[in-house]
Amino acid sequence: MVDDGAAVNEDAIVRNKLTVFWDDRVLLHDTGVAFGEVPASPLVEIQEKHVENADRLINMRSVLERGPISDSMAWAQGRLATIEELEAVHPRQYIDDVRKFIEAGGGYLEDNTVVSGESWEPLLAAAGTSLEAVDSVVSGRSSCAYALIRPPGHHAQTAQAEGYGVFNHAALMAERARAQGVERVAIIDWDVHHGNGTQEIFYERDDVLYISLHMRHGAWSPTHPQTGSAAEIGRGEGAGYNVNIELPVGSGDAAYRRAWQQIVEPVVDQFDPELLIVSSGQDASAYDPNGRNCLSMRGFHQLGQLTRELADRVTGGKIVAVQEGGYHLSYAAYCVHATCEGLLGLPAVLEDPIGYLPDDPQHGDSGINLTRTYLSRNWEFYV
Numbered sequence: 438m439v440d441d442g443a444a445v446n447e448d449a450i451v452r453n454k455l456t457v458f459w460d461d462r463v464l465l466h467d468t469g470v471a472f473g474e475v476p477a478s479p480l481v482e483i484q485e486k487h488v489e490n491a492d493r494l495i496n497m498r499s500v501l502e503r504g505p506i507s508d509s510m511a512w513a514q515g516r517l518a519t520i521e522e523l524e525a526v527h528p529r530q531y532i533d534d535v536r537k538f539i540e541a542g543g544g545y546l547e548d549n550t551v552v553s554g555e556s557w558e559p560l561l562a563a564a565g566t567s568l569e570a571v572d573s574v575v576s577g578r579s580s581c582a583y584a585l586i587r588p589p590g591h592h593a594q595t596a597q598a599e600g601y602g603v604f605n606h607a608a609l610m611a612e613r614a615r616a617q618g619v620e621r622v623a624i625i626d627w628d629v630h631h632g633n634g635t636q637e638i639f640y641e642r643d644d645v646l647y648i649s650l651h652m653r654h655g656a657w658s659p660t661h662p663q664t665g666s667a668a669e670i671g672r673g674e675g676a677g678y679n680v681n682i683e684l685p686v687g688s689g690d691a692a693y694r695r696a697w698q699q700i701v702e703p704v705v706d707q708f709d710p711e712l713l714i715v716s717s718g719q720d721a722s723a724y725d726p727n728g729r730n731c732l733s734m735r736g737f738h739q740l741g742q743l744t745r746e747l748a749d750r751v752t753g754g755k756i757v758a759v760q761e762g763g764y765h766l767s768y769a770a771y772c773v774h775a776t777c778e779g780l781l782g783l784p785a786v787l788e789d790p791i792g793y794l795p796d797d798p799q800h801g802d803s804g805i806n807l808t809r810t811y812l813s814r815n816w817e818f819y820v
């Protein structure tokens with residue numbers, strides 16, 4: 438584990454290690470009791486915690502520390518972001534308003550994003566630790582890094598908290614890489630929800646490609662904004678650089694593989710980024726309270742492995758992942774381990790304790806084919 442103030446372990450530079458950036462302070466963001474998909478109920482004796490809680494992250498850490506690939510992990514200390522660093526994405530007025538709201542005791546920033554009076558430092562720790570992770574990869578200190586932080590960030594827009602998130606970590610990381618001379622950055626977001634915040638931030642930009650694989654909500658859970666359609670392709674110079682793949686509810690390992698091979702891989706190859714940023718959520722698992730897609734640990738291993746293969750071909754192996762959703766207290770943690778096995782190019786060695794569902798390879802095709810139609814309008818190579 439991380440010692441106080443520990444510097445990056447020298448082993449982290451070794452190519453076959455994954456450097457996990459961690460800061461204990463993110464655990465102090467208190468979200469309280471049940472909310473959302475598992476609301477507080479007078480019928481049950483013991484209330485659930487809010488699904489976005491510190492326990493989920495503690496389990497993700499412990500499975501990585503105790504699981505079979507623990508020797509391939511190098512742990513590194515995160516840090517607090519500065520206000521100036523947040524300003525790379527978020528206007529000063531928004532940052533100040535959030536801080537004042539927290540200092541006044543907190544509450545709901547919007548319908549589903551709660552903060553407590555102690556949340557300010559944890560939010561700075563989540564952002565700063567994400568920046569440490571991207572810095573380590575851009576500088577070459579590690580080739581593959583993972584910012585294990587909370588809350589998620591991909592719903593946060595420039596001046597609007599949303600979906601448990603206040604600051605958009607993937608966007609901060611992309612801007613940081615750009616500021617350090619990385620010309621093209623690709624963000625691949627496989628959290629089960631659409632990363633509407635990240636989309637908004639880069640919607641008119643052609644230097645940051647955003648690709649999201651997510652669940653089409655349909656009749657289920659109308660509470661979330663219904664963004665993320667294949668028709669949202671970007672605007673102006675950004676046209677063609679925003680790629681949404683809406684997979685129907687129930688899409689599993691095979692559907693995600695097909696979406697990757699038919700869309701993610703050819704588009705990223707064509708874009709030729711110098712860095713891959715992964716918005717790594719595990720809420721597309723079959724057992725997640727906040728999602729209705731059906732990935733197993735095998736599916737997350739596959740996503741990690743496909744990312745590894747793509748990065749080896751396109752970015753010289755440079756990958757930096759940041760934690761987004763994933764709300765099943767233990768299975769999401771197992772799926773983080775599976776993701777990291779794949780990112781390291783290792784075989785799937787941790788056994789899946791519960792995952793079995795019959796999988797339908799054609800399940801995602803309606804969403805995949807729609808995205809292909811829109812891609813063919815902006816990407817000449819795409820047929």
Ligand SMILES: [Zn+2]
Pocket residue numbers: 628629630718720761762763
């Ligand atoms: Zn999510």
